Structures are given as C-alpha cells and as structure tokens.
Amino acid sequence: MTEKILGIDRNWIVDSFFGLIIGLVIVFLGKIFSFVGAIGIPLNLAISLDDLGRFLIIVIVAPICEEIFFRNFVLSFFDDKIEKNFNIKVPFFVGAVLTAVVFSLFHLLAYGGSLSSAGGSFLSAGLMGIVFAYEVKLFKSVLPAIVTHMVLNFSVLSALAVIIG
Amino acid sequence: MAIKIPQKKKKTYQLVSGIGFLIIGLYMILSLKDVRGQIPLGLAIGILLWRF
Numbered sequence: 001m002t003e004k005i006l007g008i009d010r011n012w013i014v015d016s017f018f019g020l021i022i023g024l025v026i027v028f029l030g031k032i033f034s035f036v037g038a039i040g041i042p043l044n045l046a047i048s049l050d051d052l053g054r055f056l057i058i059v060i061v062a063p064i065c066e067e068i069f070f071r072n073f074v075l076s077f078f079d080d081k082i083e084k085n086f087n088i089k090v091p092f093f094v095g096a097v098l099t100a101v102v103f104s105l106f107h108l109l110a111y112g113g114s115l116s117s118a119g120g121s122f123l124s125a126g127l128m129g130i131v132f133a134y135e136v137k138l139f140k141s142v143l144p145a146i147v148t149h150m151v152l153n154f155s156v157l158s159a160l161a162v163i164i165g
Numbered sequence: 166m167a168i169k170i171p172q173k174k175k176k177t178y179q180l181v182s183g184i185g186f187l188i189i190g191l192y193m194i195l196s197l198k199d200v201r202g203q204i205p206l207g208l209a210i211g212i213l214l215w216r217f
Contacts, residue, residue: 007171042193042202057192065185068178069212076170110193110204 006072006136008143019144022135023151026128030155038156039125039149040111058157063149066103070129071136071145075099092137100129128152176216183212 008015030037041058078095082088104126132145170178186209193202 006169007174042189042197042199042205053192054196057189061185061188065182065189069182069186069208072170072178073182080169106204106208110201 006076006140006142008141012143015139015141015143016147018139019135019147020151022131022144023148026131026148026152027155035121035124036127037124037152038121039128039152040107041153041156042111043157043160055157059150059154063146063153066106067132067142067146067149070099070103070106071132071142074102075133075136092133096130096133096137097126099133100126103129103132179212179216183209183216185209186212 026037042062043054043058075095078090078098079092082090104122107125108122128149132148135145135148136142138144186205190202190204190206190209193199194206
C-alpha cells in the first residue's frame with residue numbers, strides 16, 4: 001500500500017513552478033475550449049475591481065483555503081477515512097470525482113451569480129477539481145494545486161478587469 | 166492507496182483554511198452585500214470548531 005502525504009513538505013519552489021506551468025497550460029486550453037479553466041470567484045460585477053484587498057482575497061486567500069480544505073481534508077476523507085472506518089476501498093478516481101463535485105457545489109452555492117458571469121460553470125469547476133486532485137496525487141503536496149488555482153483566478157479576474165475597466 | 170495528512174500540520178491547516186473562509190465570508194457579506202457569504206462563513210465556523 002502506497003502512503004501519500006498531502007503536505008507542503010517538499011521543495012516548494014519546484015512544486016510552485018509545476019503548478020504555474022500547469023495553470024498556464026489550462027489558461028491556454030481555456031482559450032480553445034470554453035468549458036476548461038474558469039472556476040467561480042466571489043465577485044460582484046457592479047463593484048469596480050480596483051481594490052487591492054479584492055485582489056488579495058480572490059487570488060491569494062481563496063485558493064489557499066479552498067485547496068487546503070478540499071484537497072487535504074475532503075480528499076483524504078474520501079480516500080483514507082472511508083477505507084479505514086467502513087472497510088470500503090474507494091479508487092482514487094472516485095474520491096477525486098466526489099471531491100470535485102463537493103468543490104463545484106460549494107462554488108455554485110457560495111459564488112453562484114458570479115460563477116456564471118465569470119465564465120465558469122458547474123462542469124468547468126468540477127473538471128478543475130479533478131485536475132487539482134491528480135496534481136496533489138502526483139506531487140504529494142497541495143502547493144501545485146494552490147498555485148494553479150491562483151493562476152486561474154488571476155486570469156478570470158484580469159479578463160474581467162479588462163472588460164469592465 | 167491511503168492519503169494521509171501529517172498530524173503535526175493538521176491543526177495548522179485547519180486554522181489556515183478556517184481563517185481563509187472566514188475572510189471570504191465576511192468580505193462577501195460586508196463588502197459585496199451578498200448573503201451567500203454565509204456559506205463560506207458557516208464552513209469557517211465549522212472548521213474552526215473542529216480545530217479547537
């Protein structure tokens with residue numbers, strides 16, 4: 001049995017670099033496929049986007065707390081706790097999909113209105129949730145997923161800033 | 166395969182994500198006047214209660 005640790009214990013520069021590259025690839029793919037890339041962000045379009053605090057919350061705080069919660073606690077619940085407590089072996093893909101559904105539901109319920117206006121949808125947020133889960137599995141750390149999430153939120157925020165002005 | 170959170174860091178992660186969701190919830194309710202901010206706020210309270 002392989003044991004995976006979901007921490008920020010590894011080389012943070014290498015992890016951040018890979019997270020950045022994956023994020024940029026997803027942003028590029030988002031230009032081709034409309035259902036790739038955008039995740040909902042807490043934003044009211046009626047309010048201008050020139051506030052530094054808003055940038056910090058959307059690009060820094062939200063990715064860090066969301067990734068730590070969903071990719072640490074929820075993913076480990078589906079992957080480890082169910083197996084340990086109920087003796088049911090859940091394949092990683094199932095755990096990743098269930099986590100992505102919870103992640104997507106949270107975005108739809110909490111940031112609902114801004115989700116559709118920011119180009120995101122239940123499907124795109126869920127797809128990104130699966131990508132983040134596999135990033136965590138591959139790098140054994142949540143840091144690449146945090147950086148990728150930051151890149152995606154920044155791309156959505158900057159695109160909206162250009163549109164709204 | 167079993168995914169495991171390092172026990173030493175579990176409380177730190179709970180604190181970080183709890184405070185993060187608290188900031189988002191308060192920002193949505195107070196700044197954006199969006200009542201849906203109660204969802205991250207409730208999540209934050211849940212995580213922080215779990216932490217302490």
